[in-house]
Amino acid sequence: xxxxxxxxxxxxxxxxxxxxxxxxxxxxxxxxKTPEEMLTIINAGSMKNNIFHFNNAGALFFAKNIxxxxxxxxxxxxxxxxxxxxxxxxxxxxxxxxxxLMEDVRLFFSRNTKTSSVVIGMDRIDLxxxxxxxxxEAIVNAVAHRDYKIxxxxxxxxxxxxxxxxxxxGKLMPPLxxxxxxxxxxxxxxxxxxxxFSKTGYMEHYGTGIxxxxxxxxxxx
Numbered sequence: 001x002x003x004x005x006x007x008x009x010x011x012x013x014x015x016x017x018x019x020x021x022x023x024x025x026x027x028x029x030x031x032x033k034t035p036e037e038m039l040t041i042i043n044a045g046s047m048k049n050n051i052f053h054f055n056n057a058g059a060l061f062f063a064k065n066i067x068x069x070x071x072x073x074x075x076x077x078x079x080x081x082x083x084x085x086x087x088x089x090x091x092x093x094x095x096x097x098x099x100x101l102m103e104d105v106r107l108f109f110s111r112n113t114k115t116s117s118v119v120i121g122m123d124r125i126d127l128x129x130x131x132x133x134x135x136x137e138a139i140v141n142a143v144a145h146r147d148y149k150i151x152x153x154x155x156x157x158x159x160x161x162x163x164x165x166x167x168x169x170g171k172l173m174p175p176l177x178x179x180x181x182x183x184x185x186x187x188x189x190x191x192x193x194x195x196x197f198s199k200t201g202y203m204e205h206y207g208t209g210i211x212x213x214x215x216x217x218x219x220x221x
Contacts, residue, residue: 042199043192056148057192061098072169074154075101075139079112083160093154098143098193102202105139105157106132112159130164131216138213140202142168144194 036052039045044058054062059069066073075094081087090112094104114129142155147170158165172178173187188194 042196044196055192057190057196060193061196063097066095066097070151072148072151072154073098075105075143075157076154077105077108077157077159079108079159081161083162085158098197099200101143102136102139105136108157109135109159134213134216135164135166136202138166140197142166144197145189146170147189 033041036047039052039054039058039062040047043055044062045052045054047053054069056069056071059066059071060073063069073095077092077094078085078088079090081089090108092104092108094101096104109130109132115127139155139157146155146168150169153169155169156165156167170189172181173189176184176187
């Protein structure tokens with residue numbers, strides 16, 4: 001009975017994952033394969049003695065209880081009153097799977113940033129204080145490329161009155177530098193995490209993240 005319940009919970013997580021999948025062949029396979037077969041296909045783990053075992057990347061995406069894998073995965077979110085960390089207006093710590101984490105970030109962003117509207121022709125268009133697609137890309141990169149060997153620091157998502165700061169434990173992988181980050185060939189500290197993310201609409205996996213983040217920031221005023 002317990003095993004059956006766990007299978008149902010894992011299948012629910014897979015369903016949420018596939019809502020963001022942009023690969024049609026994978027979507028078709030979901031209708032034909034068991035949860036264990038699907039998880040094996042996307043390299044989230046493997047079968048041993050007729051039991052599916054997550055690898056670390058698979059656990060971060062699909063495990064019902066990530067804590068038992070002892071993988072640091074907390075993201076700490078805070079909204080500060082001014083330009084410093086003196087007064088906290090809102091806070092949230094998320095320990096969710098990586099796909100659910102994207103929704104946690106979106107909700108926190110929505111309630112702690114301003115939105116205005118403009119009317120163009122017959123259409124009303126909402127404008128966020130910051131382009132959310134840029135924030136989402138930064139969070140995905142923070143999660144996908146963090147150093148998971150560092151368990152003493154979380155990823156942070158801090159909103160100030162005049163900026164947003166996102167930090168991720170770990171340094172750039174050599175030979176990457178801040179100067180070459182946009183033009184260099186992509187390097188992946190966590191290849192399986194990046195591979196699984198690349199099957200969704202969250203990550204291109206071609207090293208174009210920085211360029212795609214910069215473009216929406218140059219708004220016409």
